[in-house]
Amino acid sequence: MDRTDGNRRNSRSWWRGPRTLFARLTAILFVALVLAQALSFWLTMTERDATMTDTMTGYVAREVAISVALLDRLPADQRAQWLPRLARRSYDFIPGPGHSGVPLEAPLSARFARSIVDGIGTRYPHTVNAVPGERERLQVHLTLSDGSPLTIDVRPMTSAPLSPWLLLGLPLQLAALLACCGFAVRFVTRPLHVLAQAAERLGPDLKPTRLREDGPSEVAHAARAFNAMQDRIAMVMAERMQILAAISHDLQTPMTRLRLRIDIMDDETQAAKLRRDVLEMEALVKEGVAFARTLYDQTEKPCRVDPDALLDSLVCDYVDAGLNVSLQGRFNGPLTTRPQALRRIVGNLVDNALKFAGAAHIAVAASHNGRATVIVKDRGPGIPDDALEAVFQPFHRLEASRNRGTGGTGLGLAIARQLAISMDATLTLRNRAAGGLEARLILDAPR
Numbered sequence: 001m002d003r004t005d006g007n008r009r010n011s012r013s014w015w016r017g018p019r020t021l022f023a024r025l026t027a028i029l030f031v032a033l034v035l036a037q038a039l040s041f042w043l044t045m046t047e048r049d050a051t052m053t054d055t056m057t058g059y060v061a062r063e064v065a066i067s068v069a070l071l072d073r074l075p076a077d078q079r080a081q082w083l084p085r086l087a088r089r090s091y092d093f094i095p096g097p098g099h100s101g102v103p104l105e106a107p108l109s110a111r112f113a114r115s116i117v118d119g120i121g122t123r124y125p126h127t128v129n130a131v132p133g134e135r136e137r138l139q140v141h142l143t144l145s146d147g148s149p150l151t152i153d154v155r156p157m158t159s160a161p162l163s164p165w166l167l168l169g170l171p172l173q174l175a176a177l178l179a180c181c182g183f184a185v186r187f188v189t190r191p192l193h194v195l196a197q198a199a200e201r202l203g204p205d206l207k208p209t210r211l212r213e214d215g216p217s218e219v220a221h222a223a224r225a226f227n228a229m230q231d232r233i234a235m236v237m238a239e240r241m242q243i244l245a246a247i248s249h250d251l252q253t254p255m256t257r258l259r260l261r262i263d264i265m266d267d268e269t270q271a272a273k274l275r276r277d278v279l280e281m282e283a284l285v286k287e288g289v290a291f292a293r294t295l296y297d298q299t300e301k302p303c304r305v306d307p308d309a310l311l312d313s314l315v316c317d318y319v320d321a322g323l324n325v326s327l328q329g330r331f332n333g334p335l336t337t338r339p340q341a342l343r344r345i346v347g348n349l350v351d352n353a354l355k356f357a358g359a360a361h362i363a364v365a366a367s368h369n370g371r372a373t374v375i376v377k378d379r380g381p382g383i384p385d386d387a388l389e390a391v392f393q394p395f396h397r398l399e400a401s402r403n404r405g406t407g408g409t410g411l412g413l414a415i416a417r418q419l420a421i422s423m424d425a426t427l428t429l430r431n432r433a434a435g436g437l438e439a440r441l442i443l444d445a446p447r
Helices: 003-016 021-073 076-086 107-120 164-201 217-263 268-296 307-320 339-357 412-422
Strands: 091-095 126-130 138-143 149-154 303-305 324-328 335-337 359-366 372-377 425-431 437-443
Touching (some): 021 149, 303 307, 339 412, 339 437
Parallel strands (some): 324 359
Antiparallel strands (some): 126 138, 425 437
């Protein structure tokens, strides 16, 4: 991939914006409101400046005409002391011819000049010119009745000064807009968040979370549809369980007939082969029904148990049967969990280790954060690293080391994983450095 493709992809990802719906809607709404607010502010300021310009030109024209008439009537030796009193923010009076300049070009200066000239009238000869400089400025040169020159130095005001609180008010206004946008979008998207959580909680145990069917019509309709979907899924799964149970029950009769016919066969070699096939079929049916019940019929409730006694009893059963199973470590405290499910998980892991290694070692420990860990180790052939997750799939077999000759159905690890999920536990596999397999079951503290 060249740099151009990478830049295009980055550009496309930038245009997608934030990943969450809440962030996207908040950003869109906030940007739209900010743009609307900016446009409104611009229109208000434009109208304010235009109104102020109209007011100022009329005011300056009246005030200048009155001031010029007053100065014309005053004796020449008294005019200088009146000039500061007649000066204003946008203009003042200069005795003398003033500065020569250039013709007017700025529209605002020309407008002020016309207004002043119209206010003075034709009684006093006058000329108008612009004064070069950084700021817009013009001068109106008059000749009073006694022939004295008078200059009106005008500095047109383009707008009124902004209030100091406005600079603080705008950021506060933007912050209020952002907070309102976040609250509004959170209020609108919350039903989606609740729906997503309900969908995540709908696990293999099919324990539905009923959604409230109220609120806006679209939200209520989605909640009703989701609740109806949960009911349909539960009904279909119940029907499948009934079908599996019926098949398991109905298969018992033909299998019993097969065993009877095998027992009266004259060819003992063929009878032994058929007997093994029947046993394998029975094991497959039993494991299939057990797997289905693990998925859809998890009625066991969590309770407070002594995990040390539970695992010790499990290990003693294996030892009494003459199998090489050992236990190391203790929890030294009670544990809230589903005891039968825990026993089934550890039992499946031990059976798996015994099947392929001939021995199993169980190590247990409890951490300070309430987690409990059960590890089942063996010294068997292990599992290829790329198949450590695949073996949890139903009926998955590894032909190299784990095949039908071992008598496995390919459901033991799948059942253990499903039971772990139903208990909010984590079950993982990894190959040991010195050879063999390690199955690690982590039980989280109940919430």
